[in-house]
Amino acid sequence: MDPTALRRAIPEVVGILVRRGADFASAEDAVQTALLRAVERPPAEEVRDVRAWLVTVAWRVFLDQVRSESARAEREERLAREPEPGSVPQHDDTLGLYFLCTHPTLTASSATALTLRAVAGLTTRQIADAFLVPEATMAQRISRAKQRLAGIPLDQPGDLSRVMRVLYLVFNEGYSGEIDIAAEAIRVTRQLAALTxxxxxxxxxxxxxxxxxxRPARVVDGRLVPLAEQDRxxxxxxxxxxxxxxxxxxxxxxxxxxxxxxxxxxxxxxxAPTAAETDWVQIVEWYDELLAFGDSPVIRLGRAVAVGEADGPRAGLVALGGVGEEVPRYHAALAYLHERAGERDAATAEYAEAARRATSALEQQHLLRQAERLRRA
The missing domain is CATH 1.20.58 (Methane Monooxygenase Hydroxylase; Chain G, domain 1)
Structure with a gap:
């Protein structure tokens, strides 16, 4: 079965199971089990309606779980009276599932992990690989998140801005060797755009x-390539x-x-066809618009670099003066502006400091090469 089609159907299928009487945690577990069975299904066995197949298998998995975990005849009888999943309702709970997975009771990291699992359909191992943590650690994080959501209905009003923030965090996780997390974030955001x-x-x-x-131009031969130097x-x-x-x-x-x-x-x-043809004046104007939505040192750092391109490095250094050195990439921006101003020694020192504070090996190596280049100049 097409993995993309399966993952696309997951939010709606989870919602259908919840409406039939399953709690969210059990519904999500049942859908994950159904996904594994889909992977194991012989390729020759064609499935015309992936969504209906997934509902059918997941619902049977859930019923099996209930029967094995509880001997209460009343609950068993009530569940048995639920309609057989031959005809799947058209009510779409996908947006409610987005809201549930990004509920305010969850931390950002838990909401991100749960969104990747319940909405994007990634396995716990795939999510753990993306976050560079052991699978057991990620399983505990997801389990705790689902426990926190116990009893919260899918139709509870949610915060769309929180959903978007979590999806942006997912996108920024990048990609692992097996699953392109950034591409998954784009796919899920497309779904959200169709719902709102x-x-x-x-x-x-x-x-x-x-x-x-x-992205194809960002890392070449294992080296980080800055935007201005990328092969467009x-x-x-x-x-x-x-x-x-x-x-x-x-x-x-x-x-x-x-x-x-x-x-x-x-x-x-x-x-811009080339870096030199970038409309930096207009970019500064857009940064000013961005600051109107919330004054952030990260935004001010980006604006300072843009000012340095539009009005010269001295103006950029002045704009950077209001940004604290604890802001990520502050020293890299300072080094770049000092170099453009012709202050080679100051730039060399700042590149070295930026490398010391870098959070990734690729970025650190790039900054060290910049410092070494200036030392040899």
């Missing part, structure tokens, strides 16, 4: 597409075209939000 009338969801989807389009012919042009189209449709709704604003900045980078 919120232009910010389109903005989030556009932002993901535009960033994801640059490697960028995914169809993803850029789609991202720009989605962004334009969202902006036309005239309800600007932070994800649309970030996507607009990414679109300006994607639109």
């Amino acid at each position: 009338d919120e232009p910010e969801v389109g903005g989030l989807l556009a932002l993901m597409l535009l960033h994801h389009a640059r 012919s490697l960028w995914d042009e169809p993803a850029i075209v789609e991202g720009v189209a989605v962004l334009q449709a969202s902006l036309a709704r005239d309800r600007l939000g932070q994800y649309q604003t970030q996507a607009a900045i990414a679109a300006l980078h994607a639109d």
Whole structure:
């Protein structure tokens, strides 16, 4: 069976089981078991309706669980009277499942893990690989998250902004060798966009597409390549075209939000044939719009670099003055602006400090090469 079609059906199938009487944790476990049976199913056995098949198998798994775990005849009888899953209802609980998996009672990491499992359909091992933690640790995290959600109905109103924030966290997890987590985040966000009338969801989807389009050029021969030095012919042009189209449709709704604003900045980078032709003045203006949604040191750091490109490195250094050195990549930005200002010794020292604070080996190696390059100049 097509793995993508199976994962696409998961949120709705979990919702159907919950409406039939299963609690969320049991429904999610039953669907995961059904997914394993789908993988084991002989390829020659064609399934015309993946969704209906998944409902049927998952519901039978759930009934088996109930019968083995409880001898209470009344509950058994009530469950047995539920309709056989030959005809699957069209009520879609997918949006409710998004809200449930990102419930305020969960931490960001738990919500992210549970979304990957219950909405995206990844296995516990795949999620553990993405987070670089042991499978047992991830299993405990997901189990605790499901326990916290016990008794919370699917139709409870939820916070769409929280859902988008969790999906963005999922996207930023990147990818593992087996499952492309970023691609899964894009797929799930597409589903969310089809379920809602919120232009910010389109903005989030556009932002993901535009960033994801640059991925083929970001690491070459095991080396991190900065945006300005990337081979733009490697960028995914169809993803850029789609991202720009989605962004334009969202902006036309005239309800600007932070994800649309970030996507607009990414679109300006994607639109430039070369780094030198980037419209930095307009990027600074979009950063000012972004700050209006919330003053963040990370945003101010990005704006300072853009100011350094638009108005010169001295102006960039002044803009960077209001950003604390504890902000990620602060020293890398400071090094870059010092180098552009011709202050080689200061730039060398800052590149070395940035490398010391780097959170990934690729970034650290890149920054060390920059420092060494200036030492030899």
